[in-house]
Amino acid sequence: MAMTQVEKDQVHERARHTSYDVYEIFVQASDLDPHVHVGSLLAPSPEWALQLARENFLRRADAVNIWAVRRSDVHATPDDPDWFAREFDRKYRDVSGYADNARRWKRFKAQAMNIDDVIADVRKE
Amino acid sequence: MPEARREAFMARIRRGEKIEAHDWMPDDYRLLLLRLIHMHAVSEIMGAYPEKEWVPKAPTLRRKMSLMAKVQDEIGHGQLLLRVAEDLAAPLGRDRIELMDDVITGRVKFHNVFHMEAPTWADAGIIGWLVDGAAIITQTALLDCSYAPYARVLKRICAEESFHMQHGESIILSLAEGEPWQREMLQEALNRWWEAILFFFGPPVVTDAARRMMEYRIRSRTNEELRQKFLTRYVPRIRAVGLEIPDSALRFDEEAGLWRYTEPDWERWSRVVRENIGPKSQERIALRRMAHQDQAWVREALVRARTAAVV
Amino acid sequence: MAIEADARVRDAILGGLALQLADEELFLGHRDSEWLGLAPEVEEDVAFASIAQDEVRHAAFWYELAEACGFGQADALAFDRAPSERRHAALCARPNGDWAYTVLRHYLYDAWDAVRLAALAESGDEVWANGARRMLREEHYHHLHMERWVVDLGRAGGEAAERLRGAFAALLPDLPDLAAFAVDPQALVDLGILSRPLADLRRAFVARVEATLSRAGVPVEEIAATLAAHPREGARQAAPHDDAAALLETMNGVRSLGAAVW
Numbered sequence: 300m301a302m303t304q305v306e307k308d309q310v311h312e313r314a315r316h317t318s319y320d321v322y323e324i325f326v327q328a329s330d331l332d333p334h335v336h337v338g339s340l341l342a343p344s345p346e347w348a349l350q351l352a353r354e355n356f357l358r359r360a361d362a363v364n365i366w367a368v369r370r371s372d373v374h375a376t377p378d379d380p381d382w383f384a385r386e387f388d389r390k391y392r393d394v395s396g397y398a399d400n401a402r403r404w405k406r407f408k409a410q411a412m413n414i415d416d417v418i419a420d421v422r423k424e
Numbered sequence: 425m426p427e428a429r430r431e432a433f434m435a436r437i438r439r440g441e442k443i444e445a446h447d448w449m450p451d452d453y454r455l456l457l458l459r460l461i462h463m464h465a466v467s468e469i470m471g472a473y474p475e476k477e478w479v480p481k482a483p484t485l486r487r488k489m490s491l492m493a494k495v496q497d498e499i500g501h502g503q504l505l506l507r508v509a510e511d512l513a514a515p516l517g518r519d520r521i522e523l524m525d526d527v528i529t530g531r532v533k534f535h536n537v538f539h540m541e542a543p544t545w546a547d548a549g550i551i552g553w554l555v556d557g558a559a560i561i562t563q564t565a566l567l568d569c570s571y572a573p574y575a576r577v578l579k580r581i582c583a584e585e586s587f588h589m590q591h592g593e594s595i596i597l598s599l600a601e602g603e604p605w606q607r608e609m610l611q612e613a614l615n616r617w618w619e620a621i622l623f624f625f626g627p628p629v630v631t632d633a634a635r636r637m638m639e640y641r642i643r644s645r646t647n648e649e650l651r652q653k654f655l656t657r658y659v660p661r662i663r664a665v666g667l668e669i670p671d672s673a674l675r676f677d678e679e680a681g682l683w684r685y686t687e688p689d690w691e692r693w694s695r696v697v698r699e700n701i702g703p704k705s706q707e708r709i710a711l712r713r714m715a716h717q718d719q720a721w722v723r724e725a726l727v728r729a730r731t732a733a734v735v
Numbered sequence: 736m737a738i739e740a741d742a743r744v745r746d747a748i749l750g751g752l753a754l755q756l757a758d759e760e761l762f763l764g765h766r767d768s769e770w771l772g773l774a775p776e777v778e779e780d781v782a783f784a785s786i787a788q789d790e791v792r793h794a795a796f797w798y799e800l801a802e803a804c805g806f807g808q809a810d811a812l813a814f815d816r817a818p819s820e821r822r823h824a825a826l827c828a829r830p831n832g833d834w835a836y837t838v839l840r841h842y843l844y845d846a847w848d849a850v851r852l853a854a855l856a857e858s859g860d861e862v863w864a865n866g867a868r869r870m871l872r873e874e875h876y877h878h879l880h881m882e883r884w885v886v887d888l889g890r891a892g893g894e895a896a897e898r899l900r901g902a903f904a905a906l907l908p909d910l911p912d913l914a915a916f917a918v919d920p921q922a923l924v925d926l927g928i929l930s931r932p933l934a935d936l937r938r939a940f941v942a943r944v945e946a947t948l949s950r951a952g953v954p955v956e957e958i959a960a961t962l963a964a965h966p967r968e969g970a971r972q973a974a975p976h977d978d979a980a981a982l983l984e985t986m987n988g989v990r991s992l993g994a995a996v997w
Binding site for chain 3: 340341342346347350351353354355358
Binding site: 473476478479480482486488492496502503506545595601603714716719724725726729730 | 781895
């Protein structure tokens, strides 16, 4: 379903002759958040892209950082449904695969632990 | 081969899958989307002009800032939609400069409402209240669009439109609660805008393009369905603030479950849009020419500056 | 008695300063807002509109401060005062001109505003100091934005640089009045509102713009010269009304319809 390499090259070629570049904009809401893609804009340079990104994308949201990345520098997975294929269950590596722990602890008159309790406990004075 | 590709694409559409910019798509899917989104983008930008006239004259500091923010949002929506249109147009060799030139050459159309005059402050209120109200309904109906980039941008646009709704209602509430001459100004503005707002949803005839867009799940509702939704929502509200709707034939037909109304002159309004012959069409296109073509020197300067030697 | 009179004199001076700052921010923000839908590119239109809104927001802050000094209600101060009562620097009310004029005017105004806000931020009055500090932080983005415009237009050469130099020539005569106060700056220093005298602020202004304007290829040395030629030590004379009168007539286009709530 994806464009052929020839088609992609043609788009890239045309883009290079256009004065402005497409910059993908990523915004970091707070220090504990990753940068998240919010859209794109046209700009003549990375510095302009950052300047313009603030008001084009953050009028109503707080942020601590913005990334502007020229679209040609973004590499994406191909349009290939099997690229992400996971068919068989992987419960062995998920909490949901250990639902029986609770029952088994009960026999020892104790409870199963969960990570949120541990975090709350360590944080408490 | 091409037929198989098209069939596979239609199967994706029917499964409710979303299409991305880099996916293969039939030419007419691309062209239908491009026409729709280009017109949407340009309408947002052209829609700034009637409202921006009232920024310098806004009667309080708060209204001044609020209207500035609203107009800014419209231009911002234009920016978001232009990017979507540009990515669709890129494989066709068309870029922003061309897409904006299309406004000046008349190759791309913009909604009838933005060809109209806005002679009083009440008009600014009616635009914020009812024109945005109508736009919210049409945009909401597109949120399930099969083309993901458009759907994503519409989600963002709808979130900002919620402020526009409050802003518009705040203005008209002040007029409705105010002096008799303010209420009169509001009624006169409604009289001016009513037919245009009804036409905004488009003629009731389902065109071939509309039918194809529904097959492609670009849109899901017909023009008439959306107009009916608007009437159901807004007629009671308009009457609630003491306004009279300037259509004596307007009534809800219980049996049919439909609003009956005096039909706008579909052909006349269609010509306004097709030929840019509204009272303000040429003046606003000229503003766009001024902004874009007359200021090419600025955009060119920024391109030269990035390679200029640092002093 | 003496204390009351002092308080009244203080309020009159501070109110006068607040009104000056408010009028300047409002007029500039109003001029900026005329660019809605007309900026050279769509992304810039959006960014510039935020700067315009900020100026009006800052004006509202100063009008509210004047209101607190007993001068009247903020909207009334903003809209109803006659052109002859306005206290702005002429530069703020000038019609927009082209994009080069607009960004250079904004750059120069913002530079002076930053210098005076920095002095106000050191004020003995917590309300003034706090307001000035917050405003300075918001103004930072304006400064970055306008500086980039001025430097890029200058470095681009050709038509852009020519228009920038033309804009500079047009703005130069307005700079002495910009770098001044509608109330006696010495009185402001005595009241502990301004931490530095006018001459210091003017020097700081020149220092602040020198490097940028040189990079932009603009004859920055002319600024110090024109400031020296026009010291403006006392209270600045009110600007000639024409621009303000036209601007205010437009601004009152709806309000003048009658006493009403909007």
